Structure formats: structure tokens, C-alpha cells
Amino acid sequence: MTLIDRDFLRTTIRTRRRELSSQAQQHAARQLVTHVVPFLQKHQARCISLYLACDGELDTQPLIEWCWQNEIKVCLPVLHPFHEGHLLFLSYTPDTPMLLNRFRIPEPEMNSSHIVPKHEIDIIFTPLVAFDAEGNRLGMGGGFYDRTLENWQQTGRPFPVGLAHDCQQVEMIPTEIWDIPLPALITPSRSWQWS
Ligand SMILES: Nc1nc2c(c(=O)[nH]1)N(C=O)[C@@H](CNc1ccc(C(=O)N[C@@H](CCC(=O)O)C(=O)O)cc1)CN2
Numbered sequence: 001m002t003l004i005d006r007d008f009l010r011t012t013i014r015t016r017r018r019e020l021s022s023q024a025q026q027h028a029a030r031q032l033v034t035h036v037v038p039f040l041q042k043h044q045a046r047c048i049s050l051y052l053a054c055d056g057e058l059d060t061q062p063l064i065e066w067c068w069q070n071e072i073k074v075c076l077p078v079l080h081p082f083h084e085g086h087l088l089f090l091s092y093t094p095d096t097p098m099l100l101n102r103f104r105i106p107e108p109e110m111n112s113s114h115i116v117p118k119h120e121i122d123i124i125f126t127p128l129v130a131f132d133a134e135g136n137r138l139g140m141g142g143g144f145y146d147r148t149l150e151n152w153q154q155t156g157r158p159f160p161v162g163l164a165h166d167c168q169q170v171e172m173i174p175t176e177i178w179d180i181p182l183p184a185l186i187t188p189s190r191s192w193q194w195s
């Protein structure tokens with residue numbers, strides 16, 4: 001499999017998810033909460049990382065609000081200011097000042113006292129473009145989450161869980177050596193677990 005196949009998949013599935021109606025998006029976001037809440041309870045999660053949806057991604061806003069109301073600390077990814085290709089995780093509350101990053105995705109304004117070390121995060125919910133029935137994940141192409149998750153299996157933390165629309169499932173992801181497969185993934189209709 002070649003990188004060209006990966007780019008073709010990215011373009012095709014990004015278009016597919018962008019074409020979901022806003023009604024379908026809202027329904028999906030509410031359905032997601034019904035699957036994620038029992039998962040958080042089972043894992044006794046106290047601190048999780050989510051993302052703010054862009055480009056037709058599954059909307060996490062209702063889930064974020066549930067977490068705020070239930071004393072689960074929420075973090076968001078922030079592009080590392082010096083370490084190209086890497087993410088930092090900053091805590092996110094209703095009062096957090098936000099800025100647009102270079103991909104025009106809102107992220108918390110840099111504030112070193114709000115950085116949450118990766119080992120303090122129980123679960124990292126990752127955005128993704130496409131997934132397959134084996135837990136392989138294809139992202140937007142920056143390698144940000146592959147780098148973030150490269151050592152997670154050594155300690156089992158932070159536990160990665162993909163979030164996606166059902167229509168983002170594909171027959172097979174052409175994988176590369178650096179890809180980190182997901183041990184779990186949640187869509188609006190079901191949960192997948194591979195570990
Ligand atoms: N909501 C969300 N936040 C996220 C991610 C994500 O996938 N979704 N990321 C997950 O890694 C990181 C950002 N990674 C990204 C990588 C590429 C593009 C992107 O749109 N690229 C454009 C062109 C590049 C450019 O504008 O310079 C494109 O491919 O069309 C966006 C985000 C951190 N935050």
C-alpha cells in the first residue's frame with residue numbers, strides 16, 4: 001500500500017463526514033454521550049482529553065458539558081509552540097481563553113500553569129479521519145496523535161479511544177510502521193474494543 005492510497009482515503013472520508021447534515025451531526029453528538037458516559041464510569045476516569053470538532057468531525061460539545069457537570073477534568077490538544085509535530089494538553093473550562101491555531105482549530109491560549117502532563121490523563125479521545133474493523137486509525141496527516149501515543153502501551157496510560165462517525169469506517173486502512181492502532185473506539189451507534 002502506498003501513501004497515495006492514504007491521501008485518497010483521507011480526501012474521500014473527509015468529504016463524506018463534511019456532507020452530514022447539521023441535524024445528523026447533532027443527533028450523533030447526543031448518541032455519543034450515551035456510549036461514552038458508561039465507558040468513563042467503568043474506567044473511573046477523572047481527567048480526559050477531548051478535541052473541538054472541525055471538518056465534519058463527531059461533535060464533542062455535549063460530552064464536554066457532561067464532563068464539566070460531573071467533575072471530570074477536560075483537556076484539549078494544543079500544537080506544541082517549539083516541538084514541531086507534537087501536542088501539549090491544556091485544561092479546558094468554560095472560562096478558558098481560546099485562540100485559533102494554524103489549522104484554524106480553537107485551542108486554549110498557552111498558559112504553562114494549565115499544561116496537564118500526559119501521564120495525568122486517564123483517557124485520550126482521539127479525532128480521526130478513517131478507521132477499520134481492526135482498530136487501525138488514519139488521522140489528518142500530521143502524525144500528532146501517533147507521536148502522542150507512541151509509548152502508551154508501556155504503562156497502559158493514557159488509554160486511547162477513537163471517536164468517529166459510523167460512516168468513517170473503511171474496509172482496510174493501509175498502515176505505516178509508525179501508526180498506533182487503537183485499543184477502543186466509540187461511534188454514535190456502538191463501542192469497539194480490541195484489547
Ligand atoms: N479537531 C481536531 N483537533 C486537532 C486534530 C484533529 O485531527 N482534529 N489534530 C490531529 O492531529 C491536531 C491538528 N492536526 C491537523 C492536521 C492537519 C489539518 C489540516 O486541515 N490540514 C489541511 C491543510 C494543512 C494546512 O492548512 O496547513 C488539509 O489537510 O486540508 C488539521 C489539523 C490537533 N488538533
Ligand SMILES: Nc1ncnc2c1ncn2[C@@H]1O[C@H](COP(=O)(O)OP(=O)(O)OP(=O)(O)O)[C@@H](O)[C@H]1O
Nearest residue numbers: 137138139140141142143144145146147150178179
Ligand atoms: N512516532 C513518530 N515519530 C516521528 N514521526 C512520526 C511518528 N508518527 C508519525 N510520524 C510522521 O508523521 C507524519 C504523518 O503521519 P500520519 O500520516 O500517520 O498521520 P495521521 O495519523 O494521519 O495524523 P494524526 O496522528 O495527527 O491524526 C508521517 O510523515 C510520519 O513519518
